[in-house]
Amino acid sequence: MVRLLAVGVSHRTAPVELRECVDFAKDGVDAALAALAERAVAREIVVLSTCNRAEIYGVAETDTAADALGRFISEYHQVAHETLRPHLFVHRGAEAATHLFRVAAGLDSLVVGEPQILGQVKDAYAAASALKHTGALTNRLFSSAFTVGKRVRSETGLGEGAVSVSYAAISLAKKIFGDLTGLDVLILGAGEMAELTGVHLRAQHVKQLTIASRTLSTAQTLAKALNGRAVAWSSLSDALSAADIVVTATGAAEPVLTRARLEEVMRPRRSRPLFVIDIAVPRDVEASAGDLDQVFLYNIDDLRTIVQENLARRTAELQRADDIVREEVERFSAWMQSREVVPTLVALRQRFESIRQSELHRLESKLAGLPPEARARVDEITHLIVEKLLLTPTEQLKALSDESTVIAYADALNRLFSLVDEKSKSDGSQPQNVSS
Numbered sequence: 001m002v003r004l005l006a007v008g009v010s011h012r013t014a015p016v017e018l019r020e021c022v023d024f025a026k027d028g029v030d031a032a033l034a035a036l037a038e039r040a041v042a043r044e045i046v047v048l049s050t051c052n053r054a055e056i057y058g059v060a061e062t063d064t065a066a067d068a069l070g071r072f073i074s075e076y077h078q079v080a081h082e083t084l085r086p087h088l089f090v091h092r093g094a095e096a097a098t099h100l101f102r103v104a105a106g107l108d109s110l111v112v113g114e115p116q117i118l119g120q121v122k123d124a125y126a127a128a129s130a131l132k133h134t135g136a137l138t139n140r141l142f143s144s145a146f147t148v149g150k151r152v153r154s155e156t157g158l159g160e161g162a163v164s165v166s167y168a169a170i171s172l173a174k175k176i177f178g179d180l181t182g183l184d185v186l187i188l189g190a191g192e193m194a195e196l197t198g199v200h201l202r203a204q205h206v207k208q209l210t211i212a213s214r215t216l217s218t219a220q221t222l223a224k225a226l227n228g229r230a231v232a233w234s235s236l237s238d239a240l241s242a243a244d245i246v247v248t249a250t251g252a253a254e255p256v257l258t259r260a261r262l263e264e265v266m267r268p269r270r271s272r273p274l275f276v277i278d279i280a281v282p283r284d285v286e287a288s289a290g291d292l293d294q295v296f297l298y299n300i301d302d303l304r305t306i307v308q309e310n311l312a313r314r315t316a317e318l319q320r321a322d323d324i325v326r327e328e329v330e331r332f333s334a335w336m337q338s339r340e341v342v343p344t345l346v347a348l349r350q351r352f353e354s355i356r357q358s359e360l361h362r363l364e365s366k367l368a369g370l371p372p373e374a375r376a377r378v379d380e381i382t383h384l385i386v387e388k389l390l391l392t393p394t395e396q397l398k399a400l401s402d403e404s405t406v407i408a409y410a411d412a413l414n415r416l417f418s419l420v421d422e423k424s425k426s427d428g429s430q431p432q433n434v435s436s
Contacts, residue, residue, distance in 0.1 A: 002043075002059050002060065002061060002137065002339070003059070003060050003061070003062065003063055003065065003066075003092060003093070003407075004057075004058075004059055004092065004093050004096050004097070004137060004141065004336065005042070005056075005057070005058045005059075005060060005065060005066050005069060005090070005091070005092055005096060006055060006056070006057050006058075006089075006090070006091040006092075006095075006096035006099050006100060007055070007056050007058070007066055007069040007070050007073070007088060007089070007090050007091075008048075008053060008054050008055030008056055008073065008088065008089060009022060009053065009054055009055075009073075009084070009087050009088060009089070010052060010053040010054075010055070010089070010108065011052040011053065011110050012089075012108070013087045013088070013089050014087035015087075018079075018083070018084070018087060019051070019052065019053070019054065021077055021079050022054045022073055022077045022079060022084070023049060023051075023054060023077075024047050024049035024054055024076075025049045025050075029047050029049055029124065029127050029128075030127060030131065032047050032049075032076060033045060033047055033127065033128055033131055033133050034131075035072075035076055036056070036069075036072055036076075037133060039068070039072060041058065041060065041065050041068040041069060041072065042058030042059055042060040042065055042069070043059055043060065043061070043135065044058065044059035044133065044134055044135040044137060044138040045057070045058050045059075045128060045133045045134075045138075046058075046124055046125055046128040046133070046134060046138055046142065047124060047127075047128065048103070048120070048121060048124040049124070050117065050120050051192070052109065052110050053103070054073065055103075056069050056072070056073065057096065057100065057138060057141065059135060059137045059138060063092070066090045066092070070084070070085065070088045070090070073088070093333070093336070093407075094329055094332075094333045094336075096141075097141060097144070097145075097329050097332050097333065097336075098325065098329050100121070100141065100142075100145045101144065101145050101148040101325045101328055101329060102325055103117060103121060103145075104117065104118050104121045104145040104146065104148050104149040105118075105148050105149050105152040105158075105321055105324070105325060106118070106149075106152070106158065107152075107318070107321055107322070107325065112158070112311065112314065112318070113158040113314055113317075115153070118146070118149035118150075118153075121142070121145060121146070121149070122146065125138075125142040136339075137336070137339070140332065140335060140336075141332065144328055144331070144332045147328060148324060148325055148328045151324045151328075152321045152324055152325075155320065155324060156317040156320045156321050156324070157313075157314065157317045158314055158317045158318070158321050165193070165279055165300060165303045165304065165307060166193060166196040166197040166200055166279065167200055168303040168304075168306040168307050168310075169197055169200075169247060169277040169279060169298070169303055170197070170200045170201060170204060171306065172277070172298060172302075172303065172306065173245055173275055173277070174204075176273075176275055176296060177244070177245075177275065180201070180204040180205070180206050180245075181204070181205045181206065181207070182206075182207045183206050183207055183244040183245060184206070184207055184208045184210070184242050184243050184244050184245075185201050185206045185208065185209050185210065185243065185244065185245045185246075185247065186210045186212065186239050186240065186242075186243035186245070186246045186247070187201075187209070187210070187211050187212070187222075187246075187247045187248075187249070188212050188213070188236075188246065188247070188248040188249065188250050188256060188257075188284065189213060189248065189249040189250040189251065189280070189284075190211060190213040190215075190218040190219050190221070190222040191249060191250075191251060193249040193279055193280075194211075194222065194247065194249040195222055195225070195226070197247050197249065197277075197279070198211070198222065198226040198228070198247075199226065201245075201247075202226055202227065202228075206245075208228070208229070208242075209223075209226055209227070209228030209229070210223075210228060210229055210230070210231055210239055210242075210243070211223040211226070211228055211229070211230045211231070212230070212231050212232075212233060212235075212236055212239055213230075213233065213250070214233050214250075216230060216232050216233070219231070237261075237264075237265065240257075240261075240262075240265045240274075241265055241268065241269065243274065244272075244273075244274070244275065245274075245275045245276075245277070246274065246275070246276045246277070247277045247279065248276070248277070248278045248279065248280050248284035248285055249279050249280050249284070250280055250284050251280060252280070252282075252284060253282065254282075255283060255284055255285055255286045256284050256285075257276070257284060257285045257286065257289060258286045258289070259286045259288045259289040259291075259292065262274070262276075262285075262289045262292055262295060263289075263292055266292060266293070266294060266295060269294070271294060272294070273294045273295075273296060274294060274295050274296070275296045276289070276290075276295060276296065276297045276298070277298050277303070278297065278298065278299045278300065279299075279300050279303065280300070281300060283299055283300075285297060285299070287299075337400075337406055341397050341398060341400075341406060341410065344397070344410040344413055344414060344419060345390075345394055345397065345398075347414075347417075347419035348390065348393070348413055348417060348419060349386075349390060351417050351418075351419060352386045352389065352390060353386060356382050356383065356385075356386050359382075360378070360379065360382065393413075397409055397410070397413075
């Protein structure tokens with residue numbers, strides 16, 4: 001019997017230091033898929049790797065594959081398994097589907113409802129599918145996950161409002177300037193927060209996106225990714241003079257923008273306002289700079305207030321999102337259960353029919369003297385006996401709702417009646433026919 005497994009770590013189970021050590025994206029997901037395929041641990045595999053999670057979804061023949069997948073994560077990244085094991089999660093069957101559906105819907109994200117994760121799930125599946133590592137079960141699993149993600153976005157208000165500091169910064173800028181189209185934006189820093197803010201700003205069709213960092217090559221790399229331009233740190237004053245919006249996220253120990261420097265920048269601007277968003281910890285901008293005329297300074301605490309207010313409004317939408325996940329899990333579980341039950345029942349019926357035919361053949365000499373009507377009656381009676389014998393186990397097995405019990409019963413039937421032989425005789429496309 002096949003097992004659907006989800007094994008990995010996320011921001012809920014492991015600290016960022018450990019998550020960084022098991023990032024499959026560093027060497028490329030394709031390489032991880034190839035290495036995992038070589039081990040033949042699972043016959044279908046998908047690797048999902050983001051800044052907040054490293055997860056493997058697999059379809060395997062035995063439950064021991066769960067431990068093998070966990071050990072693969074350790075060994076592939078050269079992390080002691082004793083270190084990683086306490087942080088690993090293992091989900092099976094419907095629980096694995098529930099986990100993936102919640103991930104795709106943004107319900108398992110660090111920022112609940114964030115929209116980027118659905119695209120990342122799609123990319124993970126596309127990578128595995130392109131390399132022929134997916135199959136009937138993972139195809140259906142991820143297709144259902146995409147449906148969940150779309151439904152949650154369209155049927156709930158979970159995606160509305162700023163729920164990340166970087167997005168809150170953009171929302172605040174729009175309140176002050178209205179349309180951001182045509183504005184010049186300067187970002188100080190080239191880290192993750194700076195990049196995410198830049199992505200949001202680029203979506204607002206700003207006129208110019210400029211990146212400044214103490215390391216010019218780092219600024220150039222981010223500027224290329226955002227279709228912007230990089231400037232040397234020594235040219236910061238000119239960049240500040242040209243900017244309408246400044247976002248600071250450098251990670252410096254001391255303020256990089258003092259009141260005196262901004263005062264100097266503001267003199268030739270006359271009445272043109274400067275919107276400064278300081279999302280760094282510790283702060284990049286001297287607090288008193290916000291007292292300058294036409295300088296609108298907001299720090300990360302101001303933005304977090306906006307985020308918390310929007311999260312509070314979203315709480316009411318969480319129940320509806322959870323309901324959608326539950327509906328789709330039930331639909332997927334019913335389909336998955338049919339894959340377990342139907343082939344076993346078909347094989348059981350074939351085994352009983354084989355026994356019936358064998359016995360009729362053995363008694364052929366004794367039945368030869370019977371008239372055709374009597375022989376037909378014997379065939380009918382023996383067929384009815386088989387149907388009666390199969391009726392109760394068929395109904396009981398189909399009525400089971402607990403997945404572990406279904407697997408246990410199906411395994412028992414397979415072992416008791418040696419049904420593997422019957423399955424191998426049947427059409428190999430049968431599981432796909434059953435699942436369609």
